[in-house]
Amino acid sequence: MPRGDKSSYTDKQKRQAEHIEESEKKEGKSEKEAERIAWATVNKQDGGGKKGGGSKSGD
Template identity: 75%
Template sequence: MAQGDKSAYTDKQKRQAEHIEESYEKRGVPEEEAEARAWATVNKQDGGGKKSGSGRKKPASQDKKD
């Protein structure tokens, strides 16, 4: 399975993926599968790589004031 470029991720996201990957490997998941699952988990939690720049909207939940 081909892995994509990880340069768009923050250092924190890279560290998180490394720790998640190690956890999967300790549970007996093959190395390539553990890496893929780890990055999928980081993407699920954070929505992908760096999220700054013009044109980026806040999620709808942050726009509303109670």
């Protein structure tokens, strides 16, 4: 996955980032800085993109 690719995020994570980005822009941050802060916040909260639903073996 190329750096900056947001396809592995859930719709909820994308919406959260969008809301954070908007509020950062209202505080006077640039577009680029607001986006960086928004995705960093989502990553910190959720640990990154979608989590796999695979099962662990009991070995």
